[in-house]
Structures are given as structure tokens and as C-alpha cells.
Amino acid sequence: MLLSSFCVKWSFMWLNATNLHPILTFLFTLITVLWLLQWFRNSTNEASSPLPPGPTGLPFLGYLPFLGNHPHLKFHKLAQLYGPIYKLMLGTKTIVVVSSPSLVREIVRDQDTIFANREPLIAALVALYGGTDIASLPHGPQRRKARKILVREMLSGTNMTNSFSHRRVEIKNSIRDVYQNKIGCPTNVGELAFLTATNAIMSMIWGETLQEEEGVAIGVEFRAVVSELMVLLGKPNVSDLFPALAWLDLQGIERRTRKVSQWIDRLFDSAIEKRMNVTEKGENKSNKDFLQYLLELTKSDSESASMTMKEIKAILLDIVVGGTETTSTTLEWVVAKLMQHPEAMKRVEEEMDTVIGLDKGIESESQLLKLQYLEAVIKETLRLHPPLPFLVPHCPSQSSSVGGYTIPKGAQVLLNVLTIQRDPEIWEDALEFRPERFLSDDGKLDYWGNKFEYLPFGSGRRICAGLPLAEKMIMFMLASFLHYFEWRLPSGTVLEFSGKFGLVVKKTKPLVLIPKPRLSKPQLYI
């Protein structure tokens, strides 16, 4: 019955289409064939073991027309309707959404080798050096090598301690800038956080390579570029969903991504050229920055360590793009939550007054380690507003069974952290902002993804490679912004908490606040 009514509708559409332009006729035929192939493939799978349940959608397009402007909220709603594992089609792509800790465990622990793969989409291939960056590479030796270089070299315990001074200088610069130029003025908190994070990360990567004024100018433009890239990477792209149509680039995503990535490539070229000039002159031999270390790998004889220039740029991209928007978005959500909950803000301030003191600045990492309530506030915000609510899609290298359902090879698997972290079956008063819950758990819920009910950084082989840096940066920036300044909403402003979809979900309406100094001595700001 369903099939026959579909056939009638379809023949009607077909007849109309054939009266149109021959290109449309060609497209129509192509899409029909692709859809039938997909339908046939799915029915064959279903015969062996069922695919997960899920909404049917329209022929060819699948669920695409129903996703709306807030796909993250739609995926969250569908989890409530279809349960902990559901499937939907977006064009020719199978999307599987997994929303329970026990099924996540099956994926990132029991079958991690199969699911630790990625299938980079067109925007990622264009922007991320042909998908040679850590986040896009499939599970295998090349990814292991790149990840090892990032995690063991740049983010090793020693390097994290040594790079504290870089973070301190850049955060101090931002504090001075706010004190001198923004007191009493509406200030975009996300933008401030982004510039601070970018400067701190760039300073760790290539130290003094870029001059100060050049750095500030780059920072402002860089934010626009990275924000656009995150949207382009997260947006459903017709070219991915219907590969046969990719050459048309109907939404212009490939063209826009190419433009953005050329901008970033020029930035890297300029930094690399300057670093090479400095190295040739024989300067900076003792205190190597990360770029210098990477460039030395281009000359390494060992195959397991040597890197091409393209691979180096891909790692740089992982750090500067992967580390800036995520960190600043988290910070913006945290400050927004604290503005909404003045009692929590008061407790944060009291803790800082006791640990640091109103007559002192933040000078060491050990001070930050004592700010336990602030840490709980960050964790609670990441629970309610994970910046990557579905992580980065995982893609099984072979068909596999999860929760009794087949997940076909090549499906895009979204681990629905948003729904898990707001599940009332798991969390008491799940939708309430209650940082205290992280104080009474004896530190069991950390960021390392061992408890599958709390995964803002993912879990398993693909867990965020920048986690040690992310943790330190958020804490340091946040503690500084809140210790040095008191923030208030401009009159007539209403706080709102909707998120704008992209790979990173950031606040739709930027958080704008007015700062006022908190500390007793002006010299602490200079």
C-alpha cells in the first residue's frame, strides 16, 4: 500500500520532470537510480539483522528537509521518540544516532577499533589538507604518528608546565586590554575569549614569530575565518549526501571552504617562512617552540617520525582551529550560566578571594588547581552545553552490530552526548544547573570519558587530543576574567541560551557584558 502510493506520486513527479530542462531530467534519473540502489542495499541488510528504527523521510532526500536550522535539537528530540539508537537517511548517507551510555560503551570500548574511523566530508577534505589532520585521518599508522607528535611532544606534562608562561603573558595582555579600553563598555565575551585563546595557542606554537600588531590583526580576522569554517564543517552538504551531484557544489560549501582554507594556508606559510629565517640565522636554538620542532621532522631520516610540510600544516590546523573555537565557546557558555545564576557566581568569587586574594593576581598554575568550585561550574556547563554535542562523527570500517542492530559499514555514527548528559534517568534534576553534583562525586566524573554518561571530550581512541591543554586554558582564562573583573548585563538585555548549529555549537546571540575592575590595586592590571 505504502509502496504503491509512493509509486503513483513518484510517476507523477517523473512525468512533470521530464517536461522540464534536459539537465533536470538527467538529475532526476540519476537520483532515482541512486535512491533505488540505496534502498536495495538497506533492504538486503535488513534481511540479515535489522537496522535501527527511525523516521522514514522522503524518497531520495530522506530526512534532509525535516532537519531544520537546529539539527542538534532535532536529533535530541528524535532520541526521545525512537530511543537510544536510531537511524535516518540524509540523501544517500546513513546516519545512526546513539544516545545511551551502554551503547556508547559498545562503540568506543568494546568495538573501538572498528568505530575509531572517520569518513571526512567534502568540506573537511578541502579545509583539512585532504583530510590528513588528526581528526580526519582514518584509524591507522599515519593518524597514530600525528597524534603521538601532538600529544607526547607539544602537550607532554613538561611542555604544558613550560608553556605556562606563554599562556600567562597572553592572558595578562587581554586583562590589560580590558582594563585600559573596555571598562564600562559592552564587551563581547566570546570574542575576548577567542582572541585570548588564539594568542595563547599561537604563542605556544610559534612564539614570537608574528609581530604583536600583526598578531592582533590576524586574531580578529582569524575568528571570522574559524567561525565560518566550523559552520561549513558542520552543515549538511548536498554534495556529501548525493556524491553524484558533488560537481555542482549546489550550496557553495566547497567554494567557501576553499576560500577560508586558502586564508589559513597563507597564515601558516608566513609563520613557517619567518620561523625558517629565524632558525637559519641561528637564533632560538635553546628554547624550541612547537613549530621549530615540527619543521625539524621534515629533515628526519626515520620514516616513523618524518613529516611532510602538508602533514605539518594539518597538525597546526588541528591545534589552532580545534583548540580556539571550542575553548572560547565553552568559556562563553560558562560565563552565561554564571550570569544566570548569581548565587553560583558569588560562590566562585568567594573561592577566588580565599585562594588568590583581592590584592593579588593569578601568577601560578598551583593557584588554579585549588579552585574546585570553579572547576565544578565548568564541568556542569560542559554537561548542559557540550560544544560538540555529537562529537566528531565516527564511521565503522565494517558492518557491525550494536545493541542488536546493524550499523552498516560507512554509516556516520553520532554519539549523542547532548541527550546522554541531559537524561533524567541518569542525572537528578537533569536540566538544572547544579555544579555541586561534581563536588560530591569524589572526582569520578572527569573529562577522560571513562564514565559513559559524561563525555564532553569524547572517549576511547578518538578522545580529544588537546584535552590537557583545553582543561588548563579554560580554567586559566575563566579564573582570570572572573577574578580581575566583575561583569554585568547591559540594561534591557535578556540572557538567552539557544545554540547555533555547526561542528561546534556556540551561542546564537553573543554574550555581551560590561566589565568593572574587582581588585584593589590598579598595578595588578598593568
Ligand code: HEM
Ligand atoms: C573545551 C575545549 C575542547 C573541547 C570541548 C573539545 C572536544 C573534542 C571532541 C568532542 C572531540 C571528538 C572526540 C570524538 O570524536 O570521539 C575532539 C577531538 C579533537 N580535539 Fe578537541 N576539544 C577541545 C579543545 C581542543 C584543543 C585545545 C585541541 C588542540 C590542542 C584539540 C584538538 C583535538 C583533536 C586533534 C581532535 C581529534 C582527535 C582524533 O580524532 O583522534 N581540542 N575534541
